[in-house]
Amino acid sequence: TIVKVLEEEQKKKQLLKGVKVLITAGPTREKIDPVRFFTNPSTGKMGYALARQASSLGAEVTLVSGPVGLSTPAGVRRIDVTTAEEMYHQVLEHYPASELVIKSAAVADYRPRVTYDQKMKKTPGEYVVEMERTRDILMELGERKEHQYLIGFAAETQDVEEYGRQKLKSKNLDAIVINNVSEEGAGFGVDTNVSLWLTKDGEQKSFPLMSKDDLAKRIIEEAARQMKGDYA
Amino acid sequence: TIVKVLEEEQKKKQLLKGVKVLITAGPTREKIDPVRFFTNPSTGKMGYALARQASSLGAEVTLVSGPVGLSTPAGVRRIDVTTAEEMYHQVLEHYPASELVIKSAAVADYRPRVTYDQKMKKTPGEYVVEMERTRDILMELGERKEHQYLIGFAAETQDVEEYGRQKLKSKNLDAIVINNVSEEGAGFGVDTNVSLWLTKDGEQKSFPLMSKDDLAKRIIEEAARQMKGDYA
Numbered sequence: 001t002i003v004k005v006l007e008e009e010q011k012k013k014q015l016l017k018g019v020k021v022l023i024t025a026g027p028t029r030e031k032i033d034p035v036r037f038f039t040n041p042s043t044g045k046m047g048y049a050l051a052r053q054a055s056s057l058g059a060e061v062t063l064v065s066g067p068v069g070l071s072t073p074a075g076v077r078r079i080d081v082t083t084a085e086e087m088y089h090q091v092l093e094h095y096p097a098s099e100l101v102i103k104s105a106a107v108a109d110y111r112p113r114v115t116y117d118q119k120m121k122k123t124p125g126e127y128v129v130e131m132e133r134t135r136d137i138l139m140e141l142g143e144r145k146e147h148q149y150l151i152g153f154a155a156e157t158q159d160v161e162e163y164g165r166q167k168l169k170s171k172n173l174d175a176i177v178i179n180n181v182s183e184e185g186a187g188f189g190v191d192t193n194v195s196l197w198l199t200k201d202g203e204q205k206s207f208p209l210m211s212k213d214d215l216a217k218r219i220i221e222e223a224a225r226q227m228k229g230d231y232a
Numbered sequence: 233t234i235v236k237v238l239e240e241e242q243k244k245k246q247l248l249k250g251v252k253v254l255i256t257a258g259p260t261r262e263k264i265d266p267v268r269f270f271t272n273p274s275t276g277k278m279g280y281a282l283a284r285q286a287s288s289l290g291a292e293v294t295l296v297s298g299p300v301g302l303s304t305p306a307g308v309r310r311i312d313v314t315t316a317e318e319m320y321h322q323v324l325e326h327y328p329a330s331e332l333v334i335k336s337a338a339v340a341d342y343r344p345r346v347t348y349d350q351k352m353k354k355t356p357g358e359y360v361v362e363m364e365r366t367r368d369i370l371m372e373l374g375e376r377k378e379h380q381y382l383i384g385f386a387a388e389t390q391d392v393e394e395y396g397r398q399k400l401k402s403k404n405l406d407a408i409v410i411n412n413v414s415e416e417g418a419g420f421g422v423d424t425n426v427s428l429w430l431t432k433d434g435e436q437k438s439f440p441l442m443s444k445d446d447l448a449k450r451i452i453e454e455a456a457r458q459m460k461g462d463y464a
Contacts, residue, residue, distance in 0.1 A: 029273075034389050034414065035338070040267050069301045106267070109354050119389045119413075122341050122365070129361040133354070157266055157351045181267065181351075 015224045017058035022098035023051045024091060024137075026066030028084045030111030032129060033120045042106035044068030045191065046153070049216035050102055051076045057220060059100070064090045066105055084108050084134035091137055095144065100223055102151045103138050110134065142172030149227045151175045151219070157182040161196060168198055174226065175199040177207075177219060197222060247456045249290035254330035255283045256323060256369075258298030260316045262343030264361065265352045274338035275421050276300030278385070281448035282334055283308045289452060291332070296322045298337055316340050316366035323369055327376065332455055334383045335370050342366065374404030381459050383407045383451070389414040393428060400430055406458065407431040409439075409451060417441050429454060 025047020029037040044065060051063045052073035061076045064087060072078040079094075081087045084107045095101065110131040138152050152173045154164040157180070164178035178196040193215050197205040207218055257279020261269040276297060283295040284305035293308045296319060304310040311326075313319045316339045327333065342363040370384050384405045386396040389412065396410035410428040417424045425447050429437040439450055 035272050035387060036270070036340075036342075037272070038264075038268065038270055040269070041261075108268075110268075110359065113358065119387075124365070126345065126362060126364050127342065129363055130358060131361055132358050133356070155267060155351075 013057060015057040015221070016054055016100070019054075019059045019100055019224075019227075020098045021051075021054045021059040021061045021100045021102070022064070022091070022094050023047050023054065023061060023102045024064045024087060024105035024107075025051070026068040027106050028066045028087055028108045028134075029082050030084065030108045030134070031115045032112045033116040033118065035119050038108060038111065038131075040106045040108065042066070042068075044070050045212050046193065046216070047102075047104035048073060049212045050104060050219060053213070053216040053220045054100070057224070062094050062098070064094070064105070066107075084111060084137070088135045088137050088140075092140065092144075095141060095148070096146075098148055100149050100151075100227060101141060102219070102223070103141065104153050106155065107137055108134055109136075138171045138173075145172060149174045149223060151177065151223060154178045155181045164196065164198060168200060173200065175223065177215075199226065245289060247289040247453070248286055248332070251286075251291045251332055251459075252330045253283075253286045253291040253293045253332045253334070254296070254323070254326050255279050255286065255293060255334045256296045256319060256337035256339075257283070258300040259338050260298045260319055260340045260366075261314050262316065262340045262366070263347045264344045265348040265350065267351050270340060270342070270344060270361075270363075272338045272340065273421050274298070274300075276302050277423065277444050278425070278448070279334075279336035280305060281444045282336060282451060285445070285448040285452045286332070289456070294326050294330070296326070296337070298339075316343060316369070320367045320369050320372075324372065324376075327373060327380070328378075330380055332381050332383075332459060333373060334451070334455070335373065336385050338387065339369055340366055341368075370403045370405075377404060381406050381455060383409065383455060386410045387413045396428065396430060400432060405432065407455065409447075431458065 026044035027040045027042040029039045031037045048070045051061050055061045055073055055075045063076050063078045065078055065080055079090050081090055111134050113130040113132045150173050154167050156163050160180040164176050168176040176198050179193055183194050192209055192211055194209050195207040258276035259272045259274040261271045263269045280302045283293050287293045287305055287307045295308050295310045297310055297312055311322050313322055343366050345362040345364045382405050386399050388395050392410055392412040396408050400408040408430050411425055415426050424441055424443055426441050427439040
């Protein structure tokens with residue numbers, strides 16, 4: 001009946017009412033000097049879609065965002081960062097108070113060991129950039145997890161499912177969204193994704209080719225369902 | 233009189249009528265692997281403003297563009313490239329037929345010596361990226377210059393004017409636009425610039441803080457004036 005459909009819609013609108021959600025989005029930039037840096041092709045679309053979706057379901061969303069060209073979804077509190085180190089500090093600060101945490105940012109895993117304040121002058125021939133690891137934010141979130149429901153992303157180009165399962169376990173996640181970024185219509189810069197959803201309880205779902213908005217909806221609904229014990 | 237103003241406007245509209253203009257814009261990306269690359273903060277705004285302006289003055293504009301989030305100005309023929317090497321080939325191909333050439337792209341001057349087809353796996357500890365020089369597109373344009381009026385940009389953080397003068401000469405340019413990108417309101421990602429215009433004939437003009445659209449207008453008008461001998 002129409003009444004039932006409307007009731008369902010109404011219920012969905014409240015699905016995350018008052019739930020504190022922390023989402024990370026976009027790339028980070030790791031500078032060599034003021035005009036040169038290492039980064040990745042993340043546009044932030046997935047994370048922003050997740051933030052929009054969670055907010056529309058009543059959540060209190062904090063979005064920690066790397067440099068992207070997107071506008072902030074309505075009702076979302078956005079914190080801008082540039083480097084992996086800045087993202088680390090913002091995420092860790094907001095983690096204790098968060099209930100649902102989705103780490104969709106593509107954080108650089110390496111950064112130049114030395115950053116120059118002035119533009120480096122070109123010299124003939126080769127030069128070598130020494131890179132060091134950035135902090136593993138997701139690992140840290142997994143280790144410090146208490147009441148949080150923690151979702152990670154894996155973007156791989158080969159052995160995608162196997163690597164995703166390993167990451168789910170090694171980072172102590174509750175669920176993971178696995179993308180094969182070398183597949184047509186998946187990954188960085190495009191508006192769609194093809195993904196696999198795995199939970200630590202062994203649940204597995206294939207999300208076929210769909211828009212990042214639709215995928216965000218599916219992820220948020222799955223997460224809300226999993227968290228239901230706590231928030232029903 | 234109104235008639236005079238309208239006549240002036242009409243004349244300006246025809247300022248570059250039929251002139252073949254080649255403009256480069258945006259950053260380039262130099263890959264380490266499918267999800268990691270080296271780049272710079274150029275958003276392409278300056279180059280796109282130049283293309284829009286030249287086109288509105290009647291020029292036939294070809295815009296060779298690195299990856300940016302901007303839409304193509306009306307009437308402009310846009311060629312998308314990603315790497316410095318791709319930009320080199322496109323620019324060199326269109327150079328002989330061009331009359332006014334403005335190189336506003338922030339082409340990476342180094343690229344990783346080796347690019348991996350698959351995503352590199354993280355390993356503990358440091359690693360080293362060996363970088364090699366990309367080709368110097370502007371130098372090559374200067375060397376091959378025949379009938380072209382060639383304008384370059386310099387983005388510096390110190391000794392700005394001196395470096396700009398050297399570049400004007402060493403690259404055999406006709407004019408150069410020098411920006412101090414460490415100045416407030418100048419450079420990458422912002423909508424304004426503060427610049428110095430120098431020509432090989434020793435002309436010098438300061439362009440105070442203005443929008444990139446206004447700066448584009450000034451540059452195009454200066455260029456048209458300088459080229460007037462040929463196109464009046």
